[in-house]
Amino acid sequence: MPGGDSGVDVEQYDDVWVFVEQHDGEVAGVAWELLTKGRDLADQREEDLVALVMGEDLDETSIPEECIARGADRVLVADDPVFEPYRSDPYGEQFRYLVEERKPAIALIGGTHTGRDFAGRVAVPNHAGLTADCTELEMENGRYEMRRPAFGGDALATIICPDHRPQMSTVRPGVFPTAEPDDDREGEVIEVEVVVQEEGTMTEVLEREVGDVADITDAEVVVAGGIGVEGDFEPLWDLAEVLGGTVAGTRDAVEEGWIEPARQVGQTGKTVRPDLYIAAGISGAIQHLEGMDDSETVIAINTDPNAPIFDNADYGIVADLHEVIPELIAYFSEDRQEVPA
Amino acid sequence: MPDEWNIVVCVKQVPDADDVSIDPETGRLNRSDAAAVLNAPDYNAVEAALELREAVGGTVTALSMGPPTAEAVLRVAVGMGADDGVLLSDPAFGGSDTWPTSLALARAADELDADVVIAGEESTDSSTGQVPPGIAAHNGWAQLTYVEGLEPAPGEDRLIAKRDVEGGYERVAADLPVVVAMGFGENKPRPAGLHRKIYAETDFEPETWTAEDLGVEDEVGLSVSPTQVGGMDTADPVPREQEVVEETDELAEQIAEVL
Ligand SMILES: Cc1cc2nc3c(=O)[nH]c(=O)nc-3n(C[C@H](O)[C@H](O)[C@H](O)COP(=O)(O)OP(=O)(O)OC[C@H]3O[C@@H](n4cnc5c(N)ncnc54)[C@H](O)[C@@H]3O)c2cc1C
Ligand SMILES: Cc1cc2nc3c(=O)[nH]c(=O)nc-3n(C[C@H](O)[C@H](O)[C@H](O)COP(=O)(O)OP(=O)(O)OC[C@H]3O[C@@H](n4cnc5c(N)ncnc54)[C@H](O)[C@@H]3O)c2cc1C
Numbered sequence: 001m002p003g004g005d006s007g008v009d010v011e012q013y014d015d016v017w018v019f020v021e022q023h024d025g026e027v028a029g030v031a032w033e034l035l036t037k038g039r040d041l042a043d044q045r046e047e048d049l050v051a052l053v054m055g056e057d058l059d060e061t062s063i064p065e066e067c068i069a070r071g072a073d074r075v076l077v078a079d080d081p082v083f084e085p086y087r088s089d090p091y092g093e094q095f096r097y098l099v100e101e102r103k104p105a106i107a108l109i110g111g112t113h114t115g116r117d118f119a120g121r122v123a124v125p126n127h128a129g130l131t132a133d134c135t136e137l138e139m140e141n142g143r144y145e146m147r148r149p150a151f152g153g154d155a156l157a158t159i160i161c162p163d164h165r166p167q168m169s170t171v172r173p174g175v176f177p178t179a180e181p182d183d184d185r186e187g188e189v190i191e192v193e194v195v196v197q198e199e200g201t202m203t204e205v206l207e208r209e210v211g212d213v214a215d216i217t218d219a220e221v222v223v224a225g226g227i228g229v230e231g232d233f234e235p236l237w238d239l240a241e242v243l244g245g246t247v248a249g250t251r252d253a254v255e256e257g258w259i260e261p262a263r264q265v266g267q268t269g270k271t272v273r274p275d276l277y278i279a280a281g282i283s284g285a286i287q288h289l290e291g292m293d294d295s296e297t298v299i300a301i302n303t304d305p306n307a308p309i310f311d312n313a314d315y316g317i318v319a320d321l322h323e324v325i326p327e328l329i330a331y332f333s334e335d336r337q338e339v340p341a
Numbered sequence: 342m343p344d345e346w347n348i349v350v351c352v353k354q355v356p357d358a359d360d361v362s363i364d365p366e367t368g369r370l371n372r373s374d375a376a377a378v379l380n381a382p383d384y385n386a387v388e389a390a391l392e393l394r395e396a397v398g399g400t401v402t403a404l405s406m407g408p409p410t411a412e413a414v415l416r417v418a419v420g421m422g423a424d425d426g427v428l429l430s431d432p433a434f435g436g437s438d439t440w441p442t443s444l445a446l447a448r449a450a451d452e453l454d455a456d457v458v459i460a461g462e463e464s465t466d467s468s469t470g471q472v473p474p475g476i477a478a479h480n481g482w483a484q485l486t487y488v489e490g491l492e493p494a495p496g497e498d499r500l501i502a503k504r505d506v507e508g509g510y511e512r513v514a515a516d517l518p519v520v521v522a523m524g525f526g527e528n529k530p531r532p533a534g535l536h537r538k539i540y541a542e543t544d545f546e547p548e549t550w551t552a553e554d555l556g557v558e559d560e561v562g563l564s565v566s567p568t569q570v571g572g573m574d575t576a577d578p579v580p581r582e583q584e585v586v587e588e589t590d591e592l593a594e595q596i597a598e599v600l
Contacts, residue, residue, distance in 0.1 A: 006567075028507065085511070088474065088484050112507050113487045120474025121484060124440065129567030132469035149576060150467050152358055156574045164567035202483035202516045206501065210509035221600075243600065255526045262508060267468065268525075276599045286358075293579045297599045299592065305585075314582035315595040327589040328596070 006127070006163040010105075013165040016042040017104040018072070019095075020053045021114055023085060025061045029215055030110035032070055034171060035179040037137055038108055039071040044139045048073040050104065054091060056084035068187035070179040075187065076102075080194040086114050087203045090196040092121040097195045099126045104166045106144060108137075111172035119170050129161030130168040133267070135175055153267060153290035174217035174271035174291075214246075214262040221245025222274045224265055224292070227252050228281015228302065228321055233259055235325045236280065242332040248272065250288050266291035280321040284309030301325070343517070345399035346495070349450050350390040351460040351472070352403050352418050353380040354411040358465050379414040382461030384421075384530035385523045389491060390459045391422045391531070397495045400424045402453055403547075406434060406445050412547050420533035420541035426548075427453070433552040436563025443475025448555040451480055456517045457500060462487065462525040473522035483515035486522040 018038045021028040035051065042049040051067035053075060058064065064075040076098065082090045095118075099107075109119040111133055123130035135156075136147035146159045146169050161167040216222060223240040225233055226249065233247060240247045249259040251266055265272055267287040277295035281302065282288060289312055292298065300313035301321045310316045317324060356375035390401045403418035405411045406429035415426030429445050437445070450458045458477075463470035470486070477484035485502040489510065492501040501514045505524055533541070552558040563569070586592050 006565075023507075087513070088477075088486075092478065113505060114507065116470050117474060117484070117486045120439075120469075120471040120486075121478045123471070123567075124443065124475050124478035127440065127567060130439065130469075130471055131568055132467075132471060145571065150573070151356075152465055152468070153576060156576045157570050158572040158574075159568050160571040161568050202519075203485075204514045206512040206514055208506075208509070208511040210506065210511075213508035243596070251526075261505060268463070276596065278596075297595075298581060299596060301592075310585065311583060312578065312581055314584065315592060316583075316585045317587075317589065317592050318585060319589070324589050324592070328593055331590065331593040332596075 008127075008164055010163065010165055013103040013105040014045070015048045015050050015104050016045065017050045017052055017107040017166070019107065019109045019115065019118065020051050020063065020067060021110050021112060022053060022055050022063060023114075023210065025055070025063070027063060027066070028110055028112055028114070029178065029217070030112060030115070030171065030173040032178045033173065033176040034108040034110060035067070035071045037171070037176045039179065041106060041137065041139065042073075045105070047105065051075045052078075052098070054078040054083040054094060056081050064189045066181060068189075069181035069183050069185055071185070073187050075189045076192050077189060078192050078194055082194070082196055082198050082201065085205050085208055086118075087201065087205065088117050088121045089202050091118055092125070093196045093200075094194065095122040096125045098192060099128070099166060107166045107168045109168065109170045111170040116170055119168060123168055126166065127164055128166050128168050129164045130170070131159040131161070132170050134169040134171050137169060137171075149267070149290055152286040154286060172271055174273070178218075214260060216246050216248050216263050216265070217270055217272055219246040219272065220274050221276045222248050222265075222272050222295070223278045223280065224248040224250070224282060225253055225259070225280050226250040226282035227256070229253060229258065230281075231256070231258055235322070235329065239278070239325050239329050242329055243276070245274070245276070250282055250285075279309050279313065280325060282309055283307050284312050343456050343498070346393065346397050346456040346493075347454050348390045348393055348399055348401045349404050349453050349455040349458045350386050350401055350418060350423060351446055351458065351476075352383045352387065352405050352414045353461070353464050354378070354405065354407050354414045355380045355464055355466045377410060377413065379417045380461055380464045382463060382465070382523070382525040383414075385525060385528055386459045386461045387418050387421050387423065388528045388530040389488075389521070389523045392528070393457065393459070393491060393493060397493045399456070402427060404446060404449055404453070405429065406442060415547045416541040416545060417533070419545050420538040421531060422534070422537060426545070428547045428549045429555070430549050431551040433558055433562050436566060437561050438566035438568045439469055439471040439475050440567055441557070441561040441565055443472045444479050445552070445555060445557055445561055446472065447476040447479035448557055449550065450476060452555065458518070458520045460520065460522050462522055470522065473520050477520035480518070483519040484522075485513060485515055485519060488521050488523050489527050491521065
């Protein structure tokens with residue numbers, strides 16, 4: 001059994017892998033963000049960056065080529081009907097096989113629901129180290145160090161994985177910038193052997209209802225609402241429109257069904273880094289702050305002068321958002337008209 | 342084919358989030374004096390387990406791994422209505438990351454002949470969400486994470502779950518045994534009944550199992566854990582102006598400045 005000296009010959013493992021999550025030919029945006037960090041790590045380690053794509057009829061998509069354009073040296077493609085839609089058991093078994101065959105040193109996986117479902121499963125059979133929700137990934141004196149928030153965001157822990165491989169990390173969407181495509185880049189696409197069969201699976205997807213997944217991570221202005229909004233997000237949408245931004249919410253607002261889950265900011269949602277973040281009716285819980293702390297300027301609107309959001313805002317107003325937001329909309333609508341087009 | 346289901350619900354003891362403070366003198370994280378409570382998302386797991394028992398019949402056994410004090414969270418689960426509780430406690434478990442933690446829980450679930458294991462979405466202290474898929478992987482069982490609701494299909498020996506996925510939802514049927522991670526806040530946990538609560542706090546005694554009882558003594562603890570905490574810093578609050586204005590117009594001017 002692997003132990004303190006785990007019996008794993010870490011020297012045998014190299015290359016940085018990125019799991020490119022895709023559903024029906026649509027790539028999850030976080031995968032392109034991971035290629036940015038993966039490229040950086042691979043360069044520092046003088047190794048290759050390898051993208052792993054699993055699904056059905058991938059040759060009818062441009063995903064493998066896009067992985068190369070966005071930084072991959074090689075793309076491993078596992079193409080079979082068993083991989084569409086995503087299920088943890090066939091994905092996990094295929095990944096275990098690929099890791100045993102090819103021995104990557106590092107594997108990066110998006111911290112989406114799908115990515116976390118996958119990562120948690122695949123780390124076990126390979127006895128890999130898996131660090132969740134990393135916000136910094138660095139090589140320090142030849143050692144891979146993963147930093148992640150803990151205790152809801154009160155602390156930042158440095159996690160290492162000295163004796164086991166691969167060293168796996170999940171990263172929530174919005175933490176790293178998107179890798180832009182360069183169509184002149186060259187790389188190799190490799191079809192790998194598929195080792196799972198439908199008969200061996202334990203799960204069946206009966207139904208899947210998925211619309212467009214909103215991406216709030218690139219917005220320059222974010223108008224975010226919480227429980228204080230009391231159900232009607234319409235004024236926030238209007239304000240976002242006049243300010244040229246988008247709308248987001250707290251987890252509690254998402255749970256109320258007032259706003260879609262893809263727009264949740266925080267520890268279990270997205271990280272945003274806009275120029276302007278307006279927090280309306282949001283108390284400022286640590287799990288929420290974690291997703292908005294990189295904003296340039298933070299504005300708070302809250303009726304409770306003691307709400308923690310005020311300590312974490314640049315400018316605040318102790319007032320009812322149902323009054324302030326229409327006033328802001330009016331202010332900026334007039335402003336627009338005054339400026340000659 | 343099981344007529345009734347053995348349902349195991351995983352409950353973790355965590356420091357009370359409201360109590361974790363930063364020592365103003367040292368700037369270090371102070372969690373030793375924080376009260377220990379049941380991980381908030383695990384209330385949703387217990388509720389889901391009790392609802393499942395109501396739907397198909399069977400028993401609910403609460404399972405926790407932790408120091409002897411962790412039996413308190415088993416009492417919470419029993420107070421809510423769990424039939425029994427098992428504590429995995431042994432100094433050998435110390436320093437376990439999610440790999441050995443999920444191994445110990447997986448072995449115990451197997452020992453309890455579980456048909457369904459229900460866990461929370463993630464813990465509020467280390468919040469990896471890796472333990473439920475880890476339990477499933479160690480036992481080679483199916484897994485259903487980010488679950489919004491469960492539909493048991495006992496006639497087919499399957500459990501169907503509505504899962505929250507990016508941009509929507511999916512319904513997935515899994516063969517038993519299966520590990521479920523309930524989404525945080527997806528159901529309304531019931532309060533403990535008065536009589537049940539008194540029983541949980543007085544007469545109820547959880548069973549305690551050691552690493553050796555589970556046959557995992559060489560496979561748990563710091564030495565087999567692939568990850569190690571190499572250091573911990575308090576997260577510095579981002580410096581902000583913290584200026585409170587009186588009028589919306591002043592706020593608007595500040596916004597205009599940024600745009
Ligand atoms: C494991 C875990 C993960 C989590 N992940 C996240 C996450 O990713 N993102 C997240 O946001 N949360 C997350 N949470 C939840 C978090 O702890 C808080 O519960 C949540 O952020 C609170 O949302 P809120 O600010 O909308 O609601 P509340 O805390 O209820 O705050 C509402 C605020 O609105 C103010 N208000 C009320 N009426 C008005 C009005 N008319 N005008 C102006 N202000 C008004 C009130 O004064 C109050 O401050 C997580 C929790 C856990 C346990
Ligand atoms: C600061 C810090 C950071 C850490 N980071 C990592 C890391 O990135 N990777 C890693 O592998 N380990 C990490 N660990 C170790 C990890 O905290 C432990 O393995 C922990 O016991 C289980 O992980 P979790 O709390 O994240 O569980 P989660 O997977 O978040 O918990 C999900 C659910 O599983 C169940 N569950 C979890 N633990 C128990 C238990 N002990 N008893 C009963 N049910 C349980 C509960 O139902 C819970 O709701 C870290 C520890 C610290 C102190």
